[in-house]
Every structure is written in structure tokens, then in C-alpha cells.
Amino acid sequence: MELDEYLPVLEQANARFAGAAAEAVLAHGWQAPVPGCPGWRLNDLVWHLSEVQHFWAWVVRTRAPDPSTYVEPRRHPDDELLGFLTAQNAELETVLAGADPTTRVWTWAPQQDVAFVLRRQAQEATVHTVDVEQVLGDVRPVPTDVGLDGLDEWLEVMVPGALPDGPPPGAHPVVFHAVDADAERTLFPGSRPFPIAALTGTAGDLLLAVWRRVPLEVLTVDGDGLQAAAMIDLVELE
Structure with missing residues (x-):
């Protein structure tokens, strides 16, 4: 894939994840188990993706040299999770859209730039979208x-x-x-x-x-x- 393809993949995966999560809550409730993540419930999965995107939006936005000053968000109650997810989707997409992929940022890998974050977050959202679709029982093929x-x-x-x-x-x-x-x-x-x-x-x-x-x-x-x-x-x- 080319660099300019990752943000659209992320946006599409985020939209699919949010839609499937909302359906799964109505069909199975927040305590539904997540087959792909043993020990997790649906609320854990939604919170995880939200928290991950919150962190990487902060990394790209602040250009922090390391994550030592990052402040983790408080765990939201179930009835606020979908709203928090939507906010984090929008924040990460906006921050990445406005950043040069060659800009240096901290990552946990040898590649230390925004391009790494773009690729990693597109793939993170893709796999977790399958996780939530498995809860719903309606998994779409990965392109x-x-x-x-x-x-x-x-x-x-x-x-x-x-x-x-x-x-x-x-x-x-x-x-x-x-x-x-x-x-x-x-x-x-x-x-x-x-x-x-x-x-x-x-x-x-x-x-x-x-x-x-x-x-x-x-x-x-x-x-x-x-x-x-x-x-x-x-x-x-x-």
C-alpha cells in the first residue's frame, strides 16, 4: 500500500467498527465476550481502541520525544463509550490528515515517524473491526x-x-x-x-x-x- 492509502483505510475501519459496535451493544449488550480477544468483553474492546487512538493522536499532535508526559484518559462508563470512541476516531483522523508522514515522532519501533503511526493505526483498526464483527456475527472480508x-x-x-x-x-x-x-x-x-x-x-x-x-x-x-x-x-x- 502507498502512504496516501492508509488514512482512508483507517477512516473506513473506524466507521465499520463504530457501526458494528453500536449494533452489537443492542443485540448482545456490553458484556458480550469478544472471541478474538480471550477474557475481553465488548466494553473492553471499545475502550481499548478508543484509548489507543487517544494515545497516538497525542503523540502526533504534540511531537513528544517520549510518552512520559502522556496522561491516560479515565475509563468511561459503558453508556459513554460510543461517544468517546467517535471523538477519538475524529481526533486521530484529523491529526493524521494534517501531519507530514515524514515528520519525526516517538514510536515503540525503529521507524520513528508519522508514516509508522498511519500504517500501524490503519492495521490496528482493521483487526479490531474484525473483532467487533465477530461479536456481532457478521464479519466482512478484509480487502x-x-x-x-x-x-x-x-x-x-x-x-x-x-x-x-x-x-x-x-x-x-x-x-x-x-x-x-x-x-x-x-x-x-x-x-x-x-x-x-x-x-x-x-x-x-x-x-x-x-x-x-x-x-x-x-x-x-x-x-x-x-x-x-x-x-x-x-x-x-x-
């Missing part, structure tokens, strides 16, 4: 370009972040084949001569699989599926 970019981000950013010293002993390559993008990507390339498995599916389903939102059974698995799952699980995500 091919967004799914492939998210898989690339997971491999390029999340894997090194979780495993800064490289693949641990015993790691095996896992190949991802995105049929709708006619593209292949590899987890732990070079760690062994041959991959332990190849996983084939849409780019969106591959993205959701590495983020543990769907089981590998939604993909076509050629090789050792259990070991492939174990390799993905080596990338511990917070």
Missing part, C-alpha cells in the same frame, strides 16, 4: 491490499519486535501464499532449508491467522499444521 499490507507489517515490524534476537532455536520457516494477491511471504526465512508448512488463503485470512483471530483451519495447510501454528505462536503479541 486484499489491506490484508497483504497487514501481513507484511506483521512480518516486518511485529516479528522483529517480539523476537529482537532473531528466530529462536528450533524455528522453522512457514510460507504464506495469498491467493488473491498472487504473493508469497515467509516467516523465519533461512532458519532451515525447507519450510515446515505452506499456508494458503486470502491475504485477509492470512492476516487474521497470524493475529490469532481465526484458526489455521480456515486456510489450506500443506505440511505440518501444528508446527506451523507453533511457529506463529513464537511471535508473542501483547
